[in-house]
Amino acid sequence: MSSGELRNAFRAFTTTCALITTDGPRGPNVMAAEWTFNVSYHPFLILVAIDPRNRTHDMVLESKEFGVSLLAEDQAAAMGLAGHYSKADTDKLSSDVFETFPSKRIRAPLIRGALLNAECRLVAHYPAGDHTAFLGEVVEFSVDPEKAPLVLHRGSRRLGERIPRIPRVIVAATPMEAGPGGQLTVVGELTAEPREAQPVQVEVRDPQDRTVSAASTVTARDGTFHAETRIPASEDPGPWTVVVRSAGLVGRAHVGVSAARAPRGPRT
Ligand SMILES: Cc1cc2nc3c(=O)[nH]c(=O)nc-3n(C[C@H](O)[C@H](O)[C@H](O)COP(=O)(O)O)c2cc1C
Numbered sequence: 001m002s003s004g005e006l007r008n009a010f011r012a013f014t015t016t017c018a019l020i021t022t023d024g025p026r027g028p029n030v031m032a033a034e035w036t037f038n039v040s041y042h043p044f045l046i047l048v049a050i051d052p053r054n055r056t057h058d059m060v061l062e063s064k065e066f067g068v069s070l071l072a073e074d075q076a077a078a079m080g081l082a083g084h085y086s087k088a089d090t091d092k093l094s095s096d097v098f099e100t101f102p103s104k105r106i107r108a109p110l111i112r113g114a115l116l117n118a119e120c121r122l123v124a125h126y127p128a129g130d131h132t133a134f135l136g137e138v139v140e141f142s143v144d145p146e147k148a149p150l151v152l153h154r155g156s157r158r159l160g161e162r163i164p165r166i167p168r169v170i171v172a173a174t175p176m177e178a179g180p181g182g183q184l185t186v187v188g189e190l191t192a193e194p195r196e197a198q199p200v201q202v203e204v205r206d207p208q209d210r211t212v213s214a215a216s217t218v219t220a221r222d223g224t225f226h227a228e229t230r231i232p233a234s235e236d237p238g239p240w241t242v243v244v245r246s247a248g249l250v251g252r253a254h255v256g257v258s259a260a261r262a263p264r265g266p267r268t
Contacts, residue, residue, distance in 0.1 A: 019071060023109070031050075031054055036048045046138060047133055049131040051131050055086055065122060066136055067103060068136070167192030169191075190219050190247055196220070200244060201246070202242065215229040
């Protein structure tokens with residue numbers, strides 16, 4: 001792997017523009033951390049990966065708390081300053097690119113104008129390669145639903161238009177490697193409107209494309225469906241197809257039928 005390939009791989013991720021705030025004996029600080037994610041709903045946990053060479057790293061370890069501000073699309077300058085300078089030699093929060101306000105339950109300040117501001121208590125930290133993964137429990141937060149996020153993907157970006165879901169029938173069959181005579185569970189989702197109470201026809205087709213079993217059901221409120229069917233006991237091994245029709249749309253799943261996996265019948 002060349003360093004160019006690695007760089008392209010890293011830049012293929014879409015990441016968050018977050019600022020991590022801390023407070024310590026040498027005063028408050030802020031750093032940029034694109035590796036910031038929520039990783040649990042209850043409790044509300046945020047994970048941030050921090051390079052041990054950053055001042056923020058030891059400031060989090062010492063204070064056992066940190067602030068997280070998810071930046072809005074008009075705050076790219078704040079991300080740049082926080083990410084290109086260190087508290088080792090620069091008091092970044094002196095700049096007017098940051099407008100701060102006091103937290104309610106931690107010492108570190110928060111960043112005004114952000115999409116989300118969260119106050120975190122450190123609950124765990126783990127080595128993560130050349131970074132340390134800090135896990136913080138959110139003890140207080142505020143969110144501004146009007147703000148649009150700043151994101152990173154090969155540079156700073158704003159999000160584009162929301163992509164509408166393409167109308168289709170999405171299907172999966174379980175098990176994906178079945179035996180003749182075996183039960184087959186077919187689940188999926190109709191993404192076209194209306195989604196609710198739509199008839200669903202399920203056909204199981206053998207390698208010669210002959211329909212060998214069928215079932216029917218209707219979609220639930222959210223468009224999902226569930227049907228049970230069976231691979232006939234006498235059929236040939238090979239690649240089989242489950243074809244599902246609903247609302248004039250067709251979806252498919254593949255099932256490998258192997259004689260070796262046939263369930264044992266009664267001995268004769
Ligand atoms: C866009 C951007 C994203 C960054 N993401 C991270 C990150 O996720 N983790 C990290 O440790 N450093 C990250 N950095 C680097 C730190 O923000 C940088 O080293 C900073 O100077 C550390 O400040 P401090 O020494 O005051 O803590 C990022 C920098 C930029 C510009």
